[in-house]
Amino acid sequence: MARSVYDKLRSLQEVLSRKFEVEREILEIPKSLATKTELLNRLRKSLTERSAAHEAVKVRLTEIEQRLTEAEGAREQYEGQMDAIKTQREYEALDKEIRDATEKEQGLRKELQKEQQTEEELRLALEKDQVMIQKQEEDVAEEQSKIKLKVKEKNVELKKLAGDERRITPGLDDDILFKFERIIRNKAGIGIVPLAKGVCMGCHMILPPQFVNTVRLGTDVSFCPYCSRILFYQPDEEGESLETAILEEEVEEEAEEEEEQDDEADQESDEET
Incomplete structure (x- = not known):
């Protein structure tokens, strides 16, 4: 067999080895984007869940504020009835109503403060999530641009290698x-x-x-x-x-x-x- 056949095979080996390597590199390129996209999706999911929790807290705040207003009104009403008291028994009964209303009012104020603190923490966390999501969206967009450029460069190289392969293979058995x-x-x-x-x-x-x-x-x-x-x-x-x-x-x-x-x-x- 002519020595040129082995020379062709050795030359073809260099071309094919690089060709397969480039093809593997093209498959690997999107993996960096997949990681960034996965992080972005997790941030968006976290934002959705936190937003739902924030809305639930706001609903509870409205309910507590309404109950607190009712408790304050009840206490003030009982206190207004003190001037009309005529007996000790009536006084003791009304005094108990006032104490119960005051205790309920204080409990609602504590509950309100707790929910207000929770609402503030969630609001700040939501703002932080939104900033992180915006940053991650920018990173994903930048990575997409890089990937398009890299894939384009690799495809140009593959096209050149395909041309080299076509020049080498004539005369070789299929x-x-x-x-x-x-x-x-x-x-x-x-x-x-x-x-x-x-x-x-x-x-x-x-x-x-x-x-x-x-x-x-x-x-x-x-x-x-x-x-x-x-x-x-x-x-x-x-x-x-x-x-x-x-x-x-x-x-x-x-x-x-x-x-x-x-x-x-x-x-x-x-x-x-």
């Missing part, structure tokens, strides 16, 4: 391209690796000598049987000598076997004679 792209996706961007000293440099597994020789010849694209990456032969003085010795030893063994078979055939021929 089936190999499909496998190569899948390998790069699944193997951390590395789809083609050298074979050195009989070892795949992708998974570092030792490969059979005959397979090593096939890769060295380069007549076909070879895939590592362990990690599925495409292999190309990387010459190395030490590794070359070792692999050559192994192959020569196999050839010698085959020659010896053939010689032994020939000798046995000759012996059988002599015996028959």
